[in-house]
Amino acid sequence: MKFGLLINEGPYNHQAADTAYQFARAALAKGHQIQRVFFYNDGVNNASKLTEPPQDDRHIVNRWSKLAQDSGVDLVVCVAAGLRRGLVEDNLAPGFRISGLGQLVESGVEADRLVVFGD
Amino acid sequence: MTETRDEIGEQAGAGVCKKFMFVNRKAPYGTIYALEGLEVVLISAAFDQDVSLAFLDDGVYQLVKGQQTKALEVKNFSPTYRALEGYDVEKLYVERESLEARGIREDQLLVPVQVVGAEEMAQLMDEQDVIIGF
Numbered sequence: 001m002k003f004g005l006l007i008n009e010g011p012y013n014h015q016a017a018d019t020a021y022q023f024a025r026a027a028l029a030k031g032h033q034i035q036r037v038f039f040y041n042d043g044v045n046n047a048s049k050l051t052e053p054p055q056d057d058r059h060i061v062n063r064w065s066k067l068a069q070d071s072g073v074d075l076v077v078c079v080a081a082g083l084r085r086g087l088v089e090d091n092l093a094p095g096f097r098i099s100g101l102g103q104l105v106e107s108g109v110e111a112d113r114l115v116v117f118g119d
Numbered sequence: 120m121t122e123t124r125d126e127i128g129e130q131a132g133a134g135v136c137k138k139f140m141f142v143n144r145k146a147p148y149g150t151i152y153a154l155e156g157l158e159v160v161l162i163s164a165a166f167d168q169d170v171s172l173a174f175l176d177d178g179v180y181q182l183v184k185g186q187q188t189k190a191l192e193v194k195n196f197s198p199t200y201r202a203l204e205g206y207d208v209e210k211l212y213v214e215r216e217s218l219e220a221r222g223i224r225e226d227q228l229l230v231p232v233q234v235v236g237a238e239e240m241a242q243l244m245d246e247q248d249v250i251i252g253f
């Protein structure tokens with residue numbers, strides 16, 4: 001099955017980003033496709049390369065970057081939500097790209113299921 | 120990076136029309152969910168999708184007339200709900216139980232809606248291709 005993912009919550013502040021990541025890994029391991037992961041609301045903070053968690057904690061941003069590198073998953077950050085929160089091209093971690101909300105709608109149209117991870 | 124409706128429409132390409140429902144559960148102010156959720160509604164409509172909105176729980180407050188936000192120093196975005204008709208977004212469903220629990224009457228809402236019971240709301244959700252909750 002082809003999945004689209006929408007993440008609406010920031011890393012560390014909320015479980016949504018962790019659950020979405022684990023969902024993506026599990027789906028890929030089962031042979032499904034991840035058509036796109038779209039980051040919206042505070043979810044855009046998942047893409048900040050300035051993120052530096054304590055060493056004994058998981059690195060949520062690097063984990064996404066590695067997912068993109070390993071599996072070629074398309075990680076898209078909403079431009080408007082990003083600008084509002086100071087998340088711009090300059091501080092984007094590897095594997096992420098910035099685009100418009102149309103990419104989320106496209107995900108809803110193209111994927112068999114759009115799964116929302118939010119509060 | 121402002122996109123016009125025509126440009127967005129061209130990007131849509133495939134011409135597939137799916138049933139999108141946006142489920143609004145949160146109060147209009149206090150968090151950004153209602154405001155940023157509405158942005159997605161407008162883009163979906165520009166993409167020529169079959170869009171409907173559901174209002175449940177504190178989400179019903181989003182549609183209450185006479186919102187005054189000056190003291191909060193945030194923008195009153197409630198007029199946008201009146202503009203939805205211009206985007207051919209005319210299916211607004213409000214859950215009866217949520218209205219009743221909050222003592223809100225249908226005539227206190229700022230746009231025409233269909234008030235439906237929880238059971239009917241569940242049926243409407245069942246008919247959708249895509250459900251996005253904010």
